[in-house]
Amino acid sequence: MNSVGILFPGQGAQAPGMGVWLCNTHPTARRLFDEAAEVLGYDLLALCTDGPPEKLNATEFSQPALFTVGIAAANVLRETQPDRIAAVKATAGLSLGEYTAVCFAGGLSFADALRLVQRRGEAMQAAADAVPSGMASVIGMELEALETVCASCRTGDEVLQPANLLCPGNIAVSGHLTAIERLIPAATEAGAMKVIPLSVAGAFHTSLMAPAVEKLRAALDEMPITDTTMPVYSNVDAAPHTKADEIRELLSRQVVNPVMWESSIRRMLDDGIAGFEEVGTGRVLRGTLKRINRKIETDGFGDE
Numbered sequence: 001m002n003s004v005g006i007l008f009p010g011q012g013a014q015a016p017g018m019g020v021w022l023c024n025t026h027p028t029a030r031r032l033f034d035e036a037a038e039v040l041g042y043d044l045l046a047l048c049t050d051g052p053p054e055k056l057n058a059t060e061f062s063q064p065a066l067f068t069v070g071i072a073a074a075n076v077l078r079e080t081q082p083d084r085i086a087a088v089k090a091t092a093g094l095s096l097g098e099y100t101a102v103c104f105a106g107g108l109s110f111a112d113a114l115r116l117v118q119r120r121g122e123a124m125q126a127a128a129d130a131v132p133s134g135m136a137s138v139i140g141m142e143l144e145a146l147e148t149v150c151a152s153c154r155t156g157d158e159v160l161q162p163a164n165l166l167c168p169g170n171i172a173v174s175g176h177l178t179a180i181e182r183l184i185p186a187a188t189e190a191g192a193m194k195v196i197p198l199s200v201a202g203a204f205h206t207s208l209m210a211p212a213v214e215k216l217r218a219a220l221d222e223m224p225i226t227d228t229t230m231p232v233y234s235n236v237d238a239a240p241h242t243k244a245d246e247i248r249e250l251l252s253r254q255v256v257n258p259v260m261w262e263s264s265i266r267r268m269l270d271d272g273i274a275g276f277e278e279v280g281t282g283r284v285l286r287g288t289l290k291r292i293n294r295k296i297e298t299d300g301f302g303d304e
Contacts (some may be wrong), residue, residue, distance in 0.1 A: 005273040008097035013282035029072035048298035063121035070100035070280035073302040092233040105228035123212035130200025140193030153182040163205035174203035238263035
């Protein structure tokens, strides 16, 4: 592939053992995990290796872990298979993965990006703890029909809305837990193949994350972000960005805006990206790509 987009996964892709193979086989990855331990103040590799899983799944820990594994995998790929990295012309990441993408594209140093991700995870966890909320994946419904079902399941000032527009027939919704409980049978009755509650702490990418925005914006303002060396496609508007000020503003808005993943991938294809590398842990993003366009060439690198 001559023109590749490199993609980084978001929260939900974490799993016990993530990053262990990379660290055991590549000193480059181990050095990054050692640096991460100094920045974070705890042994990230031990958490990935030994858990417990419920701690690794907590937003404040899963986000730094996913970020570190993504950058470690990208650096190992650059070191061992430079031709694959040389073909990369653009990048994107799903939610948390967008921070990995910005770092990969040179907009943030590893240490600064990790500090930012840590503060993002803590702010989002605090917002989630304030209100019983969550997310669910709805399989087999179109967006318009799902929006109608969400509206029918809300009562009073409850929040319930599409939050991750991943690919045709796969949309994640976020909102109050009471509304999600009503959504599960309602969406099934309306034609959904299945509704799967997700292992996340709260209603990400909705107004319920608003308390995290002020903290995140303050953290972003403190960090030295530079123009990137390649376009980073934003979750917020599905458009490519290289300017530091634009990236800073979009990252601050990301936690309360729906993730326009399908639109981002389609825009990348329209802009000449011929194939994709999913780098980090898991295969979730490659699954969405095939639902968007079966002919897309995909590859991956990360956890074995």
